Amino acid sequence: MLSCAEFLAEFGDYLDDAASPDLRARLEAHLHECNACQVIVDTARKSIRIVTESGSFSLPDQAVEPIVAQIMARVRDKTP
Amino acid sequence: MSLAPAFRNSTPADPFDAIRNAFGFVPNLFHVQSGLPCAVESEAQIIAAALLNQGALSRQKKDAVLLAVANAAQNAYCAALFRGGSHFLPDGDSALANFAVKLARYGPWISGNDVEALRQGGCADGAVLEVVVTVALGQMLCTLSDALSPVPDPGFTGLIASQPPTLPESLEVTETQRPYLSDIPRLGSDYEPFAFLREQFGFIPNLFEVQAQRPDVVEAEVQALRAILFAEDPLSRLQKEKIILAVSAANLNTCCVAAQTEILSTLGLPPEESDEIVQDHDSATMPDADKSLLGYVRLLARYSGATAAPPAAMERLAALGFTEPQILEAVAMAAWTNFLNTVQFGLGTVPDFAPRHGLIPNKPYPFPAHGRPTSETSAPSLPADPDAEFVARVQAGDTDAFEELVRRHFRRIFGTLNGILGNADAARDATQDVFLKAFEHIRGFQGRSKFSTWLTSIAINSGTELLRQRKGDESLDEGNDDEGFRPRLIQAWSETPEQLLAASQIRDLVRQAVLRLPQKYRVAVLLRDINQLSTEEAAASLGIGVPAFKARILRGRLMLRESLAPHFARQARSAKC
Numbered sequence: 001m002l003s004c005a006e007f008l009a010e011f012g013d014y015l016d017d018a019a020s021p022d023l024r025a026r027l028e029a030h031l032h033e034c035n036a037c038q039v040i041v042d043t044a045r046k047s048i049r050i051v052t053e054s055g056s057f058s059l060p061d062q063a064v065e066p067i068v069a070q071i072m073a074r075v076r077d078k079t080p
Numbered sequence: 081m082s083l084a085p086a087f088r089n090s091t092p093a094d095p096f097d098a099i100r101n102a103f104g105f106v107p108n109l110f111h112v113q114s115g116l117p118c119a120v121e122s123e124a125q126i127i128a129a130a131l132l133n134q135g136a137l138s139r140q141k142k143d144a145v146l147l148a149v150a151n152a153a154q155n156a157y158c159a160a161l162f163r164g165g166s167h168f169l170p171d172g173d174s175a176l177a178n179f180a181v182k183l184a185r186y187g188p189w190i191s192g193n194d195v196e197a198l199r200q201g202g203c204a205d206g207a208v209l210e211v212v213v214t215v216a217l218g219q220m221l222c223t224l225s226d227a228l229s230p231v232p233d234p235g236f237t238g239l240i241a242s243q244p245p246t247l248p249e250s251l252e253v254t255e256t257q258r259p260y261l262s263d264i265p266r267l268g269s270d271y272e273p274f275a276f277l278r279e280q281f282g283f284i285p286n287l288f289e290v291q292a293q294r295p296d297v298v299e300a301e302v303q304a305l306r307a308i309l310f311a312e313d314p315l316s317r318l319q320k321e322k323i324i325l326a327v328s329a330a331n332l333n334t335c336c337v338a339a340q341t342e343i344l345s346t347l348g349l350p351p352e353e354s355d356e357i358v359q360d361h362d363s364a365t366m367p368d369a370d371k372s373l374l375g376y377v378r379l380l381a382r383y384s385g386a387t388a389a390p391p392a393a394m395e396r397l398a399a400l401g402f403t404e405p406q407i408l409e410a411v412a413m414a415a416w417t418n419f420l421n422t423v424q425f426g427l428g429t430v431p432d433f434a435p436r437h438g439l440i441p442n443k444p445y446p447f448p449a450h451g452r453p454t455s456e457t458s459a460p461s462l463p464a465d466p467d468a469e470f471v472a473r474v475q476a477g478d479t480d481a482f483e484e485l486v487r488r489h490f491r492r493i494f495g496t497l498n499g500i501l502g503n504a505d506a507a508r509d510a511t512q513d514v515f516l517k518a519f520e521h522i523r524g525f526q527g528r529s530k531f532s533t534w535l536t537s538i539a540i541n542s543g544t545e546l547l548r549q550r551k552g553d554e555s556l557d558e559g560n561d562d563e564g565f566r567p568r569l570i571q572a573w574s575e576t577p578e579q580l581l582a583a584s585q586i587r588d589l590v591r592q593a594v595l596r597l598p599q600k601y602r603v604a605v606l607l608r609d610i611n612q613l614s615t616e617e618a619a620a621s622l623g624i625g626v627p628a629f630k631a632r633i634l635r636g637r638l639m640l641r642e643s644l645a646p647h648f649a650r651q652a653r654s655a656k657c
Contacts, residue, residue: 005270008567009278012634016615036570040641043573046648047641050578051609056591057498058491059508067508068490071515072483078519079479 002030007037015044095124102131107161108230109221116405118311119412122304123220126419129300130217136206141176142214148180149218153382157225158218160236175201176211183215187383187425188332195260195428205263206293212426213297216419219382223415227380228408229391258428259290267292273302280310282346282628285339286429287420301420308412314405318347319370320413322357326374327417329358330381335424336417338435346628355436369400373410380414383421467531474522482522486515489532492611493539499606500543502595510546514539529620536613536621540603547599567638569645577648593643601636608633 002010007030013019014027031038059067095117096106113119131142143162150158179198183190198208267274267289277284291298309320321344328336341354356364361374376393378384397407465471467488473481493514498507518535525534578586594602594610607618619629 003268003270005566006268008638009270009275012630015634015637018615039570039572040567040638043571043645043648044637044641046573046577047644048609048637050586050644050648051590051594051605051640052612053578054587054590056587056594057495057606057610059494059498059504063508064490067494067512068483068486071486071490071512074512074516075482075519076479078516 001033002026004030004034004037007031007034008040011037011041015041015048095121098124098128098132102127103161104164105233107233109157109161109225109228112228112230113224113408113412116314116408116412118307119408122307122412122416123224125300125304125307126217126220126297129294129297130210130213133296135210135294136204137210137214142210145176145180145211145214146218146221148177149184149215150222152181152184153219153222153226155222155225157230157232158222160232161221162218175203179211180215180218183212183422183426184219184382187422190425190428192257192260192428195426205261208261209291209293209297209427212423213291213294215426216422219422220415220419223380223382223418224411227394227411227414258430259286260426260428261290261293263293264290265292267295267298271295273299276302276306278631281343282631283342283432286432287336287339287424287427290427290429291423304416308409308416314403315409315413318344318349319373320409321347322349322366322370322374323377323410323413324417324420325354325357326361327377327381327414328421330378330384331418331421332383333421333424334435335429335431336421338431338433341436342433342627351436358436369402372397372400373402377410377414377417380411380418382418383425465527465530465532468527471522471525471527471531474519475525482519485518485531485535489535490515492532492613493535495611496536496539496603496606497543499594499602499610500540500547500599506546510542511539514542517542530617533617533620536607536611536617540621544599567642569642569649571645571649573645573648574650580648589644589647593640596643597636597639600632601639604629604632605636605640609637 007027010023011019011027014024019027031041096110099106099110099120110120110123113123131139137145143164146162147159150162175198179194182194195208198211199205203211273295274284274288277288288298288301291301310317315323321340325337325340325344328340337358341351341358344354345351353365357374361378362371364371376397379393394407397410398404402410467485470481470484474485490511494507494511497510497514498504501507501510514535517538525531574580581589594605597605603622604618607613607621608615613621615629615633616626618633619626622629
């Protein structure tokens, strides 16, 4: 069975639901026995969800149109 | 048992000790490399593991294998060295000698049938592995000797290599199941040399995994690479990686060429430029001096059919401005590549990545004097680019069509730059500049990647450059900040952790946590989790391979999880990992 270190090195595809059937089976065999790695998988998934949905680096909707207009004005200035 | 401390700090006090133990003295072959101690150190590592460590094969049989290699190479210096000053041949073992000669001279034609013949001669898998590694060592030492022409060692003169053993007049290329060894243990990722390879390359090459029966040999090989490959001088890392690619191509080693193309892509060299080196380095995009360097090392490729590199070729390099340590390092890298290529041929490892070229030995015997036949493998077709229609319209002069491209990608580009720069105002300005730059260069966009990938690459490069200007001389590469990173806070979170804090608090918390990440992990998280690019597109935007990107995003995600954990963890007993 995989050690925890092996599990932590290999479980990236599992987080993305992209692990091959063979890898998935080996990872899940480890998870079945290891509470700590279960916690890490669960909290990593929640962490990704929080990061993705946080909007931490997005622009407010009202700021979009003025900037698009500025870009296109500069682009048209460049157009011969 | 963890090998970490020994592996991380292992630098032999005197590499000559291992060499002395192996040969009884320090041969001139190593004295002539005294201008480049790291080369001697790397060679001593593999000599110690391959010749001195106890294994399945006796030292006497290893000497017989080495001698067969030297004879096959018609290398008088090494033949004398491997005979140990004796005029007598070690005990013969025809199965061993036949295999050693075929692998040394005709590596690309080795198949599982040859390994099976060796097994029938009494070699179990462990012994087969040792034979292959010993042949590879012989190839490496013969390369060094051919290039550096050491003076014969005292007492070892007058010995001339015998004629190479006869082989069938024609050889057939036989495809058999790969790899050729069946008993390959899993060393796992807590085996420190593998962790190091993953860290450096983003993947563990099959070439090393298949040697797992001898972890000491793998460790020596990885230590040797550490000693010589990863430093930026005397030659740059990129120059050395290109040498490995060029020599592997000259050796018709499809597997090593595929892996090396991937490794070079992680260093920023597009696969198309690696293709140019594989096909014809003289036509490749690089300085003329580097072309001469690659031209020289190709002469040292043991399976290219070239005879030894003439001394004049080395003198030409000196005339071009290469220093003695640089030339020594080029020779050492060619010797190491011959070692690795020989191991791959002997063990039949499968490619780590779909080869972009199949290097085919289509004229089996004798070798063609010139040229390395290549055949294009069918490249996977790219998925249709949803922006293609608008890109074509802009390229045809329709400026208004560009507005649609801006609208489609504006948020993603802003988000990437906001994450890199950590400042929304600076990101607004930078976003405008990125789109302007894309507009100015869109006629040169040839559709080799998706438009969005191309645009994201411009954003990453622009953002990184702005950050570099802002930080002055401060390095953006945070070095080994992440070495040994392991999750420490192992407590369950509540089912809906988002409900524990207000949305604005979470936004600030995530922003600060992402901005604290080292640059390379931050960009990976920005592309994959903030902007939700696919793994493949994120890797392509960074100009790195998918395995390297996967390693980065996993590390970035684990670091973020660690940073967020104190805010979302239940107050419960932590589990132990």
